[in-house]
Amino acid sequence: MKDTPFAELTLFITGPTFIRPQVRQAGLLPEFGHRDTENNLRFKPIMTNLKKLAGVGDDHQVIIFNGSGSTAMEASIRSLVADGETVLNVSVGAFGDLYHKMAVVNGKKAVQLKFEPGRAMDAALLEAAIREHKPAVVTITHNETSTGVTNDIVAACKIIRTSGALALVDGVSIFGGAACPIAESGCAMYSTSTQKSLGLPAGFGIAFVTAEAVDKAGKVANRGHSSDILGQLGRAGKFQTLTTPNCTLANQMFVQLDYIVNEEGIENRFARHEAMRDMVADFVSGLSGYELFAQKGHGSATLTTVRVPKGISVKDLKAVKEVMRAKGYLYDPGYGKLNEQLEKEGKQPIFRIGHMGDITPAMLEKYLADLGSVLPKA
Amino acid sequence: MKDTPFAELTLFITGPTFIRPQVRQAGLLPEFGHRDTENNLRFKPIMTNLKKLAGVGDDHQVIIFNGSGSTAMEASIRSLVADGETVLNVSVGAFGDLYHKMAVVNGKKAVQLKFEPGRAMDAALLEAAIREHKPAVVTITHNETSTGVTNDIVAACKIIRTSGALALVDGVSIFGGAACPIAESGCAMYSTSTQKSLGLPAGFGIAFVTAEAVDKAGKVANRGHSSDILGQLGRAGKFQTLTTPNCTLANQMFVQLDYIVNEEGIENRFARHEAMRDMVADFVSGLSGYELFAQKGHGSATLTTVRVPKGISVKDLKAVKEVMRAKGYLYDPGYGKLNEQLEKEGKQPIFRIGHMGDITPAMLEKYLADLGSVLPKA
Incomplete structure (x- = not known):
């Protein structure tokens, strides 16, 4: 290989993040056919270990999207917010704003509850906003990457669910680095990605969805193709991705999740x-x-x-x-x-x-x- | 690393495909920040070499989507077909059908011109279908992966453009393996991917778009977030991706495109x-x-x-x-x-x-x- 001009830097940014040598090396494992039995040797343990890490059981299904955490978040909007319904986007920073933008640019009726940068979601203000807007769906950021604020998603989702709305959570920069009370929160869809606390390169969005989400998606029109969680689940049920996955990342993820669950703990x-x-x-x-x-x-x-x-x-x-x-x-x-x-x-x-x-x-x-x-x- | 149960098979399927050792090894190159100057050391030459390989000049802009070829194709539908307009999907097989499905599930008014499996697009039938449906946009597959048929996209796009419609071409399984007359065809957007004839792992959709496409997108509502070619171009103009790219694939693509353009030829x-x-x-x-x-x-x-x-x-x-x-x-x-x-x-x-x-x-x-x-x- 020709010499490359690339610097070997240790990344202390907020994602993509440092890749440890074993994970880089796992990129040398063989490519495979994504509709072949070799696919399942990777994705069945990957999905099983993701559920262990998420602390979820049979009530949740895992989807692996080709793309990024944003791909999963946008899919949650397109699959779970019907036209004409109101979605309330709770924002404590740039990535909360992004969830709102995704709703707006997909033609959804969206309102926003914004907090000052550095502040977390406030339960009383969330309750008031829900009373005012009567949303069918509420989105909230678990860990706001722009401000370093973690929201109490159990408290937020309790309020959201009590109102009868569906809760969608962006857990992009925290999943794999801290306990994510996905089941306890009762959120319908929790979205995350590979290139943050999982210590992997970017490339996959990850989502945990409930039966409630599946039921709701069936009533939403124009969910798109790659953004349709039902189409995605059709493949996920066979431990596959909807479109061709990055084989390198799948191999790395197989190795890394095994390490997290069975070696580091x-x-x-x-x-x-x-x-x-x-x-x-x-x-x-x-x-x-x-x-x-x-x-x-x-x-x-x-x-x-x-x-x-x-x-x-x-x-x-x-x-x-x-x-x-x-x-x-x-x-x-x-x-x-x-x-x-x-x-x-x-x-x-x-x-x-x-x-x-x-x-x-x-x-x-x-x-x-x-x-x-x-x-x-x- | 623990032993993995993965077989080392040489892939003679139609994508993902065989990864040569130098490309696998390039996966060991360092990760980088996607908003840092290190990003441009990869993506500027990548985009420059993609344009060389495509034989296009300043009339075309390149977008690299996180996802797959389907991501680029779906973006072409969402960005370039306005609600209420008719899109005609020319299909000679499963991936032509997929382009049609993408239009339908995104709520577009879509009609299909289908050919028997194994047959190529027929110019007279295309002309007749355009006369009948008066589409604003026509999609066509350059190389149908399910049947191994290559369509004459120059002839097809000439007919499409003569009618005043925009032409969108799916070049997923051919780009990098054969001459793709993108500029000559006059198509508004040509979509392809990494995991076929470029000899790379999956992970990026690639698109070449014209000023005509940019102009049209400005008139289309609800283009979505990651599927909005205008948002994508805002980043592409800075040699960036809209969301975090897979660093491993970017490194491999840097090496592989340099090899294709400057070593193999x-x-x-x-x-x-x-x-x-x-x-x-x-x-x-x-x-x-x-x-x-x-x-x-x-x-x-x-x-x-x-x-x-x-x-x-x-x-x-x-x-x-x-x-x-x-x-x-x-x-x-x-x-x-x-x-x-x-x-x-x-x-x-x-x-x-x-x-x-x-x-x-x-x-x-x-x-x-x-x-x-x-x-x-x-």
Whole structure:
């Protein structure tokens, strides 16, 4: 192979994330026919292990979409919101806004309940919005990647379900890194992806759907082709994907889920993420003028957002990025649009630290030490 | 890594296809941030080389969709067919039918012009259908994977464009294996994928779009999110994808397109595919009772379909598959639904030989020799 000009950086961004060597190597496993028995040698254990990781049983079916987490989210809108119904999109940041945008651009009647960046969903305001709009469907973000806020989806879904609405949850950046109370929440469809806390390359959207979702989809017209969860389930029931999957990623996912479930252990994996959240919180508390951005008690186990002191700008953070690059890291200077907005409002910008997937506390410790030496002083 | 139970088979199916060792190895190249400068080190040359391979210039823009060829095709329907307009789907097989299905399940007013399996599009019948239905948009399959028939898309698109309609072409299984007269045809959007004649794993849909398509999309409502070519182009203009791409595939695609354009050479690649088509035709002519299935003059350069003699059933072909598996191959016993239909009509089923991507004449020669010794005698 010709030499490539690509840098070998350790990704501390919020996805895609660091791929550990064993997972990269699994990319060398053989390609296969997606309608052949070889397919099921990959996807049957993949789907079984995904259900273990999700803590769901026979009440849930798993769909693997070719695409990304957005593919699964958009499918939930197209399959589960009927024309003329109101969908309420609860947003605590850019990815909550994206769920709303998906509803709008698909011609759905959509309203939004927005919270200030850094704040979590508030139950009383959710109840009020549901009383006002009487939605048939409500979407909510489990873990907002732009702000590092985790919502209490059990509480939110309880309110949503009590109103009689269906709950759809975006769990893109948390699944695989923390307990996701999918069954307990009673959400009809929970969407996630491979390239965040599962520690895999991007390429598949993943969804867990209930019988209630299946029933509802049967009453929704124009669900599209790849966005139709019923068509997808027809294949998923045979441990297949609707269209040709990326064989490399399937092989890597087979290996990685076996590792998570049978080697690292699910509880250990979740505990590791919590420990890393605490490490970053300690790090920030030791940095004069820097503050955690997420509402107290809602800091994500998989990524942390940090508000910088007065006098430090987005431009400074972009300079930090280049210094960190020279040290072999990809640093995350914050979600672009959010920082634009914050600076426009005269507020201080934030940066993010992704500590998801297969990043270890030892790797994070080294990263924080290097970052601490690079961040501008208040 | 634990031992995996996966067989190392050489894929002679019609996609996914054989991945050559250099491409597998390229999967070990580093992951990257999709909004970082590292992204462009991959996708700028990828898009440039795709345009070279497509023989298009500044009149065309390239979109890389996360998903598959179907993702690009469905986007063409959602972005370019307005509600209330008629779309005519020209079908010479299962994937032409799929384009029609995509129009129907997205709520478009769709009519179909179907040809018998094995036959190519007929210009006079296309003209008549256009006169009858007055479609605003017409879709056509360049290379029908289920029947091994290649349509003359220049002739078809000339008729379509003369009528004032937009032409959308599905080039999923041919792009990268034969000359695709995209610019000459004047089609508004040409969709293809990675896992066929490009010799890559699945994971990206690829589209070439014209200014005419961009203009039309601006007048179509409810284009969706990932299916909106305008949203996609906003990112593509920066050499990015709309959502997180599979980094492994991007690295492999960077290496593979450089190989195709600068090492193998585009013309050599196309000539190799034609030579393989001729090799298979010679092989079939030497098999008593077996016949080429595709209409004369329309046999695909990337896959060949073979009608089996009387007395040989689909069940026999499935037995051939298992014998070939034991020899290290994945053999293709024909497109399931088509063979069901053929047997129901009292006709003989077909099998397929994929000779696409990076399969070499030497590999094919060995495969045909092995297959010849296994196929049941007439």
